[in-house]
Amino acid sequence: MPELSKIPWPFLILSFISILCALYVVTSNSPIRSVLALILTFFSISAHYVMLNAQFLAIVNLIVYAGAIMVLFLFVLMLLNLNKETEPLKSNKWLIGAAVSAGLLLLVFTASIQTSSEHIMRHPEAGTGLVKSLGKVLFTDYLVPFELSGILFLAAMVGAVMLGKRDAANESDTEITGREEV
Amino acid sequence: MRSLLLIFLGAIAILFAGLGKKEIRMLPWAIALLLGALVFIPMDWIANEQPDWVNHIVPYFMMVFDRSALAFMAVIIIAAMLVLGLFGQREITGSDQLGLILFSLCGALILCSFTHMVMLFLGIEALSIPLFVLAGSRKKDLRSNEAAIKYFLMGAFSTAIFLMGCAFVYGGTGTLDLSVMQRVIPGSAAMGGMTGLAKTGVVLLMTGLCFKIAAVPFHFWSPDVYEGSPNRTTLFMATVVKIASFSAFFRLFNFAFSSPLAHGNWSFVLAILAAATILVGNIGALAQRNLKRTMAYSSIAHAGYMLLAILANPLESFWALIVYSLAYAGSSAVVFYILNKVQEKKGNTEFESFNGFGRANRWLGILLILALFSMAGIPVTAGFAGKFLLFSAAFTGFKWLVIVALLGSAISIAYYFRVFRHAFLTEADGDIIKPEWQDSVFLAIAATVLLLIGIWPALITGLQLFELH
Numbered sequence: 277m278p279e280l281s282k283i284p285w286p287f288l289i290l291s292f293i294s295i296l297c298a299l300y301v302v303t304s305n306s307p308i309r310s311v312l313a314l315i316l317t318f319f320s321i322s323a324h325y326v327m328l329n330a331q332f333l334a335i336v337n338l339i340v341y342a343g344a345i346m347v348l349f350l351f352v353l354m355l356l357n358l359n360k361e362t363e364p365l366k367s368n369k370w371l372i373g374a375a376v377s378a379g380l381l382l383l384v385f386t387a388s389i390q391t392s393s394e395h396i397m398r399h400p401e402a403g404t405g406l407v408k409s410l411g412k413v414l415f416t417d418y419l420v421p422f423e424l425s426g427i428l429f430l431a432a433m434v435g436a437v438m439l440g441k442r443d444a445a446n447e448s449d450t451e452i453t454g455r456e457e458v
Numbered sequence: 459m460r461s462l463l464l465i466f467l468g469a470i471a472i473l474f475a476g477l478g479k480k481e482i483r484m485l486p487w488a489i490a491l492l493l494g495a496l497v498f499i500p501m502d503w504i505a506n507e508q509p510d511w512v513n514h515i516v517p518y519f520m521m522v523f524d525r526s527a528l529a530f531m532a533v534i535i536i537a538a539m540l541v542l543g544l545f546g547q548r549e550i551t552g553s554d555q556l557g558l559i560l561f562s563l564c565g566a567l568i569l570c571s572f573t574h575m576v577m578l579f580l581g582i583e584a585l586s587i588p589l590f591v592l593a594g595s596r597k598k599d600l601r602s603n604e605a606a607i608k609y610f611l612m613g614a615f616s617t618a619i620f621l622m623g624c625a626f627v628y629g630g631t632g633t634l635d636l637s638v639m640q641r642v643i644p645g646s647a648a649m650g651g652m653t654g655l656a657k658t659g660v661v662l663l664m665t666g667l668c669f670k671i672a673a674v675p676f677h678f679w680s681p682d683v684y685e686g687s688p689n690r691t692t693l694f695m696a697t698v699v700k701i702a703s704f705s706a707f708f709r710l711f712n713f714a715f716s717s718p719l720a721h722g723n724w725s726f727v728l729a730i731l732a733a734a735t736i737l738v739g740n741i742g743a744l745a746q747r748n749l750k751r752t753m754a755y756s757s758i759a760h761a762g763y764m765l766l767a768i769l770a771n772p773l774e775s776f777w778a779l780i781v782y783s784l785a786y787a788g789s790s791a792v793v794f795y796i797l798n799k800v801q802e803k804k805g806n807t808e809f810e811s812f813n814g815f816g817r818a819n820r821w822l823g824i825l826l827i828l829a830l831f832s833m834a835g836i837p838v839t840a841g842f843a844g845k846f847l848l849f850s851a852a853f854t855g856f857k858w859l860v861i862v863a864l865l866g867s868a869i870s871i872a873y874y875f876r877v878f879r880h881a882f883l884t885e886a887d888g889d890i891i892k893p894e895w896q897d898s899v900f901l902a903i904a905a906t907v908l909l910l911i912g913i914w915p916a917l918i919t920g921l922q923l924f925e926l927h
Contacts, residue, residue: 384661388626388654420520421576424568427466428584431561434473435591438554 287327294320307353311346318342330405459523460502461495461531462567469560476553484553485546488560492539499532520574520635527571529780529921530705534566536907537697537787543900544795545690555595558588559694566702570709575624575634578706582620582670585702586613589695593687605686612669612679620666623659630656639714652720660715660724664731667710670703671761674734681742684754689801692750693794696757697787704764708779712772725769729859732769735762736866743873749797750807752873753790756833759870760786763845763863766852774851777919781911782844784918785832788904789841792829795901796822796891803889809880814888816881822891825905826881832908834874835867840911847919 297317301310318341325334414422468491472484502523523531542559565584572578590613594606628634630653631642643652652660665676672680684692715724739759746752764786767779796815797807799822804811816823832841845867849860881888893901911918 384658388658391654418576421574421580424577424580424584427561427564428580428587430470431558431584431588434554434561435558435588438558439591439594439597 284327287324290320290323290327294324308350311349311353314349315342315346318346325405328405332405332407332410334405459521460498461535462564462571464495464498465491465560465567466564469557469564472553472560473557476557484556485542488556489539489542489546491560492535492542492563496532496535496539499528499535503528520577521568521571522573523571526709526776527705529776530570530701530783531567533780533783533787534563534570534698534701534705536784537701537791538563538566538694540787540791540900540904541690541694541698543903544791544897545693545798546896555592558592562586562588562592562694563698566698569702569706572706572709573636575627575636578710579621579624581702581706583617585699586617586670589613589691589699592691592694593683595691596688599686601686602688603686605683608679608686609683612683616666616669616676619662619669623662623664623666626655626659626662628659630654630659636710636714640716643715643717643720652723657723660720661727663710664724664728667703667707668731671700671707671764672758673731673761673765674738674758675731677735677738677758680758681751681754684757685748685750689750689794689798692754693790696753696794697790700757700761700764701783701787704761704767704779704783707768708772708776711768716772725855728765729769729856732762732765733859733862735759735765736863737762740866740869740873744869746873747809748807749793749809749812749877752877753793753797756870756873757790759866760833762866763848766848766856766859766863769856769859770848770851771854775848777921778844778847778851781840781915781918782848784907784911785840785844788907789829789832789839791904792825792901792908793833795893795897796826799891799893800889803891809876812877812880812888813884813886814881816878816888818888818890822893822901823881825901827878828905828908830874830877832912834871836871838909838912840908840915843912843915847915 294317297313297320300313301317304310304313318337322334322337322342325331325337468488472488472491475484475487503525538559542556562585565581565586565588568577568581569585572581590606590610593609594602596602624634627639631639633639633642643656669676669679684695687695711724711728715721736759739755739757739762743752743755743759746755764779764782767775767782769775770778800811800815801807816826828839832839835841835845845863849863852863853860
């Protein structure tokens with residue numbers, strides 16, 4: 277690992293902010309506050325992308341995650357009216373188990389990154405993350421996967437419509453199994 | 459490639475044919491489509507004679523339809539045909555479901571033929587996303603809803619782990635292309651083994667794939683999801699999804715991470731997972747009182763046996779895996795067909811519902827025995843041939859694991875025999891079930907597969923596959 281003084285200071289500040297916000301997401305008792313902290317986390321991660329020369333990714337990250345998904349999250353939380361009382365009880369056993377496994381994962385990740393630092397510390401070339409170069413790669417080298425992701429989106433869309441639509445056929449289905457338990 | 463394109467275009471056509479007001483029966487078309495796709499495979503097989511794909515690969519195509527891919531594709535298409543053929547009459551509720559099944563099948567075919575991690579990821583997603591919906595396709599059934607949400611959460615979770623693994627492997631090897639990866643990883647052996655990043659990545663990839671095949675300790679979702687989903691979807695998950703995930707597993711671990719050094723790194727972890735899967739699956743199945751849940755645990759156990767193929771020498775274990783997959787698909791189809799019919803009559807799948815089944819229906823009873831024998835691995839059935847080939851392939855490297863697997867098979871006979879006891883040795887009168895002629899055709903196909911491969915496994919193992927490396 278390089279020395280601390282060699283690490284650019286914006287990186288340190290941004291990492292500090294994102295780790296702090298991420299910690300707040302999991303420690304806060306109010307769901308609304310953790311969602312708001314999550315938005316801040318996404319913002320600081322987007323700033324990391326900018327530092328890595330991935331401007332397009334940064335913007336997409338903001339639009340998709342901080343914009344769309346988080347707003348949806350907030351809507352769901354507000355509609356469901358979740359508060360402290362409705363939060364499921366967490367036993368100590370569960371917490372200890374989660375802490376141990378997450379700690380082990382952290383250990384493995386840091387160890388593996390530390391042993392192979394030269395591989396990942398290389399500075400990316402200028403312009404790799406611009407829309408122009410990204411588009412060029414997407415429509416030449418990655419054309420087949422790009423087209424095939426069409427299957428994926430079509431399937432997801434059809435599935436969403438199928439789940440959302442109202443139809444009479446399902447009523448008869450429940451009669452077959454007769455396993456409607458409430 | 460032609461099979462994949464045909465199925466994809468056919469899926470879109472079937473989807474749009476359902477737009478009109480009039481209800482058109484789409485199932486015969488879907489089966490004809492699969493038959494067409496199946497016909498292309500021997501044609502490609504004969505045309506495909508280049509000895510090794512690494513040198514003949516088109517760089518940005520990211521898929522290669524070599525013979526190992528074609529063999530898995532054939533098995534998967536046959537399994538899908540059995541699913542559609544045996545469950546067409548009752549559960550069909552429109553062209554959208556059929557379209558989703560075919561889209562999922564496209565994902566399965568991509569999983570057989572990828573040479574690039576991006577394609578692997580797309581394949582896994584295209585396979586899973588339609589299934590999340592299909593698992594919950596009975597919108598009014600609470601269990602179906604539960605199955606869908608569990609499957610979705612577990613699927614999303616495993617995808618996240620899998621992607622993390624891709625990122626780590628990319629960090630460790632500098633590439634996402636399998637053939638380059640294969641060249642890079644032995645190269646780094648001289649410089650002190652695989653990098654830590656690559657090792658971590660391999661473990662994460664293994665975890666993500668183990669979620670898909672429901673290997674212990676990532677199996678908790680599978681009994682609930684299998685039980686709650688509609689029977690057709692459960693069968694699709696148990697056969698097509700599992701076989702496709704295994705083909706991806708096989709390709710990834712035996713092509714990209716196949717160097718002796720890399721193999722030494724991951725094989726021990728996977729061997730322990732396989733042993734745990736076999737034991738937990740079989741012992742869990744013993745405790746069940748419901749046939750559908752028993753089949754879910756039994757499919758966990760089968761995943762454990764199939765993991766032996768990943769561990770063994772790929773040249774020996776490839777055909778073993780194919781034979782085993784065929785046997786597993788055929789016998790699961792028969793058992794699920796009978797289970798579905800009994801559920802329609804009795805309303806549940808408890809063991810008691812099967813009392814007297816074999817007395818009332820002679821032919822279906824014989825088929826049930828054949829399927830159960832094949833699942834338990836009793837000689838003259840395809841299941842025995844598959845198990846024998848698998849275990850003998852794995853015996854050179856993993857003797858203790860083969861002993862565990864034999865122990866597991868012995869346990870499995872107990873719960874398969876329980877089904878047999880309820881169906882044949884109880885006094886009660888069972889309901890008479892008359893399969894329609896289409897069902898009979900597909901049941902006959904399944905039975906033929908089970909018997910023919912059981913008697914003459916060389917029919918498949920004798921096929922000429924070139925050097926896998």
